Amino acid sequence: MWKLKVADGGGPFSKYLYSTNNFVGRQTWEFDPESGTPEERDEVEKARQEFHKNRFKVKPSGDVLLRLQMLKEKKDKFDLSIPPVKLGENEIVTNEAITTTLRRGVRFVSVMQTSDGHWAAEFGGPLFFMPPLVFALYITGMLDTLFSQEHKKEILRYMYCHQ
The missing domain is CATH 1.10.287 (Helix Hairpins)
Known part of the structure; x- marks a missing residue:
């Protein structure tokens, strides 16, 4: 299974690397065939198949593997249980709906932020x-x-x- 490494100077390329900022902002994907539970590997394989099925409609990957990893790693640090706000065609947008949506968005963006402060992406x-x-x-x-x-x-x- 692939795993994102952030601000890491190690790995198979370490003898070829040098950094003046301690590799801040560097993101690499490392493959470990033994990592993850069978359920996690099934979830990754399902995401791959879904991406392949829709590859002509949606070109970017949507960072699905990154999102799966970040949400799993930080599930205890951030409460992501705020339900989404759904508005009908002629519904009035309330202050509460805006506040709830903003809270939900800010929490998600906080979860996606990596340990060195940047937001990894495709x-x-x-x-x-x-x-x-x-x-x-x-x-x-x-x-x-x-x-x-x-x-x-x-x-x-x-x-x-x-x-």
Whole structure:
């Protein structure tokens, strides 16, 4: 299962990295085939299938894996039980409805904030940067050093789903 690491200088690339700000704002995804419960792995697989099914309608992933992880990690720190406010076509918007909606939104955004203070998110840049990076790594003989089999599989999945 994939897990987001935030402001982490370790991992398989640590000997190639240097940071003057202690890796603040750096986000990497690490694969561990043994992590997560069977229910969590099923939930991730369901999210993948849902994304694949709708890939022609909705191109971005919606950061589903990130949201699943952040909500799981912070479920005890933030109360996300505020029910959504649903208004009908001609209903009057009340002060209470606005306040409730704002509270719900602020709590969700607080949960999504990472430990180093930034908000991790999907970035469409890989579609632009990935081919030259793969070319350069292949030419220098570093492709298998920097990309595990799982990284290669996810890169291909990402590229196929965004074509």
